Amino acid sequence: MKPIYLDNNATTRVAPEVVEEMLPYFSTYYGNPSSMYTFGGNVAKKIKEARAKTADLLGAQPEEIIFTSCGTESDSTAIWAALRANPGKRHVITSNVEHPAVKNLGEYLARNGYRVTFVPVDRQGRLDLDHLYAHLSDDTAVVSLMWANNETGVLFPVEAVAERVHKRGAVFHTDAVQAVGKVPIQMAENKIDMLALSGHKLHAPKGVGALYVRRGTKFAPFLLGGHQENGRRGGTENVAGIIGLGKAAELAAAKMEEENTRVKAMRDKLEQTLLERIPNAMVNGDPADRLPNTSSIAFEFVEGESILLMMDEFGICASSGSACTSGSLEPSHVLRAMDVPFTAAHGSIRFSLSIYNTEAEIDLVIEKLPPIIERLRKMSPFWSEAAGACRTAV
Amino acid sequence: MKPIYLDNNATTRVAPEVVEEMLPYFSTYYGNPSSMYTFGGNVAKKIKEARAKTADLLGAQPEEIIFTSCGTESDSTAIWAALRANPGKRHVITSNVEHPAVKNLGEYLARNGYRVTFVPVDRQGRLDLDHLYAHLSDDTAVVSLMWANNETGVLFPVEAVAERVHKRGAVFHTDAVQAVGKVPIQMAENKIDMLALSGHKLHAPKGVGALYVRRGTKFAPFLLGGHQENGRRGGTENVAGIIGLGKAAELAAAKMEEENTRVKAMRDKLEQTLLERIPNAMVNGDPADRLPNTSSIAFEFVEGESILLMMDEFGICASSGSACTSGSLEPSHVLRAMDVPFTAAHGSIRFSLSIYNTEAEIDLVIEKLPPIIERLRKMSPFWSEAAGACRTAV
Amino acid sequence: MWEYSDKVKEHFLNPRNVGEVEGADGVGEVGSMACGDALKLTFKVGDDGRIVDAKFKTFGCASAIASASALTELLVGKTVEEAERLTNDHIAEYLGGLPKEKMHCSVMGQEALEKAIACYRGEPDKQPEGNVVCECFGVTDRQIERALSDNA
Ligand SMILES: Cc1ncc(COP(=O)(O)O)c(C=O)c1O
Ligand SMILES: Cc1ncc(COP(=O)(O)O)c(C=O)c1O
Ligand code: FES
Ligand code: FES
Incomplete structure (x- = not known):
């Protein structure tokens, strides 16, 4: 069964053009880019090309790009680099709806000698800017905020915040893993110091990511080792992955328009029709300031896993909470931070589209979905009680 | 020009069988293994299979394998895990011929509050065991020694050392990046706590590695993030890379015999004939206890880069020092640690073979090589003077 | 892999004027026999005061060989006074540029030339200005700075 893949915030299909670009670099041009001979030098040239393309997508310079193994490594690298570059400062600011890549590092830092402020969000997932600025101080080493939320798609005003943070002398990092390729980014025109992206969210393969580090930003490597990436990341380069990311970046730039028109229109149709046809359903997150491809919908009184598995019968792929926290029974920390009531959080489904839809x-x-929700609600003890009241109350 | 690739310690050709195994996981089965639905679950199953195959190659259990992005990450993960698990201990032991992945971390630790002992080697590259044991103390958190040296192929007696280190209550880690697939490894029968390997050294792609962590060993993740790898390594899995590593591990187990017979015989022929035909040439490293595929030969009075570039004209790929330290003008730290005279260290070439040769x-x-050396020596001011004397003196 | 120009590669693979000029009028040796790269330059001056022959021997990387080869080509036909004005920058330019990490290889050429000219004139060895930062190559910080700014 060909899947109906609506889980592109979890991962994406590698574009066939990307695979084609990568393929020769496995068994034919397999040289080490660090090598002295032509067979390695040619590979180094190809990596250079990929670096330029990745930089282009961000409106950045090639030497501002460090290739990593994933978004998570990029985030860790950025935050540790900022802390090591400013050993005197012991305060970190982030939000309480970050991806585990930042959240868990923030919690680790809080247990290990740093003060960490987790800025709250409102019921729509919008950042409490007053809270943030009130906590920003001379002791703040780094502020790390996601550009777009992986679960709701809500966008944070990172460019505006970066400006203030920068003036205050702290480093601003953004986890832009979900934003890159979906919203236009021009690093030459903002004050963001570091930016993390992940290949597999934009039709490159899993296992490659990048970190943008603005020229002049103090840096210390996270992964110590060989001289690769200009001494900023040890370890033999994921050559095919990097070449794939370069190609994917090129494609993403070309498809940005389609993402914000055709894909957005499909997302809107899906969302609006489901809301019309299914009672007690509502969108999580500010609909006004959101990624074009994402819709998180809460279906009250039913449980996410059940919905997913019933959809799976039709090959429909979506997600409840983020894929990264599935495997745990907890409702999503993002929805809890937004104060989404438990009955709604548990039944929230994230649809995330791509140009392949x-x-x-x-x-x-x-x-297919309305009958599934109806069936599950018929089994739910909450539904029968709530039905009459809730249908009008929400 | 098809390369004559004799630089397999730098990186290897991805086996065509490995590419074939990986291919479907880019554009067809691209689901996230953490996902709830079948399309992701099937990918998770495939990763499980790869984990079992990788464990098999090491004589280990699947749950003892953590997939990483490279050998360097595996090394960092191991050493940091040992330090974090034993916060009271501030002493680290390693050798002074380690790969930069361990060496640079050791030097970082030495600058950041740890005592680090770099155990010396002798003229043949053999470890000074007395030195090591004399420094092993209750304060030693971790001993990290490479199983096989990437430049000379010299093997360290890691299993014997692990036994003593373990008795003393310290963690023993081995960087086995060059050993895996070339020498038999049975983790069930030794006391090594952690072992690092890298996919691209055994015909899997670049950008994937693994860390063996013995069951019961205290562990703390290096890369914090999602729950992947059983909470031991955050970041979406490099699915295709991991599947490739699994297949490569299976192949490596099957080809171990060939590596130690046919490949070894070719290495021996190459080495012996070159030594016969080229005066003032000698092998670096203990020939008695060496990888079957590696030969490091010093050609006195000429410079490595020149040799490499002249060989490049015939498509012959080899390396001077390790690929990871090329790009620097320094002679290899390994050869310096062995006290190889500068005139010889500068002209040392590493040939490393594989089953594809x-x-x-x-x-x-x-x-092709003897005339190259002769030509370069004719240009060398040292050669003309030394020729008469050295031909007999060495 | 270093990005060498075609001209560097060509001079490396087919170096001109390898060897030592017999009965040389100028001899310049730089670098250290003990530990690093080295260059020996010899030249002969004709009756008209122009350099008629120049040869080199070098222990060094591809750019050292190419630089020395280029230097000998540049020298032949010049008067000693003209030769004196040659810098490593001219050598690099003649070769279509050198990677910046490899500039010291051409500096070695300039150094050897200075010594050979001093030898020709019977002057004593000059101590290099600045601090020797690289014992192996006998390169000083001043020389590197000069090489970098010359080639910026
Ligand atoms: C002995 C040794 N350790 C570690 C590494 C690092 O492996 P990777 O480049 O995959 O990070 C290498 C390879 O370069 C190696 O030869
Ligand atoms: C917002 C966000 N940040 C970071 C990550 C981590 O990226 P990766 O899985 O490539 O490490 C993800 C994806 O899972 C994400 O959605
Ligand atoms: S009842 Fe099983 S996870 Fe909720
Ligand atoms: S002469 Fe040694 S690097 Fe050029």
């Missing part, structure tokens, strides 16, 4: 797929979901 | 390739190198 078709109108026909959306129509199928619109057809 | 043929007798015909070896013959071509044997034909």
Whole structure:
């Protein structure tokens, strides 16, 4: 069964053009880019090309790009670099809706001698800017905020915040793993010091990421070792992955328009139709300031896993909470931070689209999902009680 | 020009069987293994299979394997885990011929509050065991020694050392990046606590590695983030890379015999013939206890880069020092630690073979290299003076 | 892999004027026999005061060989006074540029030339200005700074 893949915030299909670009670098041009001979030098040239393309997507310079193994490594690298570059400062600011890549590091730092401020969000997932600025101080080493939330798609005003943070003498890092390729980014025109991205969220393969480090920003490597990446990241380069990321970056730049028109239109149709057809359903997160491809919908009184598994019967792939925290039974920390009531948080489903989706797929979901919710609600003890009251109360 | 690739300690050709195994996981089965639905679950199963195969190659259990992005990350993960698990201990032991992945971390630790002992080696590259044991103390948190040296192929007696280190209550880690697939390893029968390997040294792609962590060993993750790798390494898995590593591990187990017979015979022929035909040439490193595929030969009075570039004209790929330290003008720290005289260290070339090499390739190198050395020596101001004297004196 | 120009590669693979000029009028040796790269330059001056022959021997990387080869080509036909004005920058330029990490290889050429000219004129060895930062190559910080700014 061909999947109806609406889980592109979890990971994406590698673009066939990307695979084609990578393929020769496994068994044919397999030289080490650090080598002295032509067979390695040619590979180094190809990496240089990929670096330029990745920089282009961000409106950055090639030497501002460090290739890593994933978004998580990019985030860790950025935050540790900022802390090591400013050993006197012991305060970190982040939000309480970050991806585990930042959240767990923040919690680790809080247990290990740093003060960490987790800035709250409101019911729509919007950042409490007053809270943030009130805590920003001379002791703040780094502020790390996600550009776009992986669960709700809500965008944080990172460029504006970076400006203030920078003036205050702290480093500003953004986890832009979900934003890159979906919203236009021009690093030459903002004050963000570091930016993390991950290949597999934009149709490059899993296992490659990048970190943008603005020229002049003090840096210390996270992964110590060989001289690769200009001494900023040890370890033999993931050559094929990097070449793939370069190609994917090129494609993403070309498809940004489609992402914000055709993909957005499909997302809107899916969301609006489901809300019309399914009672006691609501969108999580500020609809006004959101990624074009993401819709998180809470179906009250049912449980996410059940919905997912019933959709799985039709090959429909979506996610409840983020894929990274599935495997745990807890409702998503993002929805809890937004104060989404438990009955709604538990039944929240994230649909995230890509350019590979078709109108026909959306129509199928619109057809299949309402009966699934209805069936599950019939089994729910909360539903029978709440039905009459809630139908009007929400 | 098809390369004559004799630089397999730098990186290897990805086996075509490995590429074939990986291919479907880019654009067809691209699901996230953490996902709830079948499309992701199937990928998780495939990773499980790869984990079992990787464990098999090491004589280990699947749950003892953590996938990483490279050998360097595996090394960092191991050493930091040992230090974090034993916060009271402030002493580290390693050797002074380690790969930069361990060496640079050791030097970092020495600058950051740890005492670090760099155990010396003798003229043959053999470890000074008395030195090591004399420094082993109750304060020693971790001993990290490479199993096989990447430049000379010299093997350290890591299993014997692990036994003593373990008795003394310290963690023993080995960087086995060059050993895995070339020498038999049975973790069930030794006392090594952690072992690092890298995919691209055994015909898997660049950008994937693994860390063996013995069951019961205290562990703390290096890369904090999602729950992947059983909470021991955050970041979306390099799915295709891991599947490739699993396949490569399976192949390596099957080809170990060939590596130690046919490949070794080609290495021996290459080495012996070059020594016969080229005066003032000598092998670096203990020939008695060495990897079967590696030969480091010092050609006195000429410079390595020149040799490499002249060989490059015939498509012959080899390396001077390790690929990871090329790009620096310093002679290799390994050869310096062995007290190889500068005139010899500068002209040292490492040949490292694999099962993809043929007798015909070896013959071509044997034909082409002697005239290259002769030509370069004719240009060397040292050679003309030294020739008469040195020819007999060495 | 270093990005060498075609001209560097060509001079490396087919170096001109390898050897030592017999009965040389100028001899310049730089570098250290003990531990590093080295260059020996010899030249002969004709009756008209122009350099008629120049040869080199070097222990060094590809750019050292190419630089020395280029230097000998640049020298032949010049008067000693003209030769004196040659810098490592000219050598690098003649070769279509050198990677910046490899500039010291051409500096070695300039050093050897200075010594050979001093030898030709019967002057005593000059001590290099600045601090020797690289014992192996006998390169000083001043020389590196000069090389870098010359080639910026
Ligand atoms: C002995 C040794 N350790 C560690 C490494 C690092 O492996 P990687 O480049 O995959 O990080 C290498 C390879 O370069 C090596 O030869
Ligand atoms: C917002 C955000 N940050 C970081 C990550 C981590 O990226 P990766 O899984 O490539 O390490 C993800 C994806 O899971 C994400 O959505
Ligand atoms: S009842 Fe099983 S996870 Fe909730
Ligand atoms: S002469 Fe040694 S690096 Fe050029």
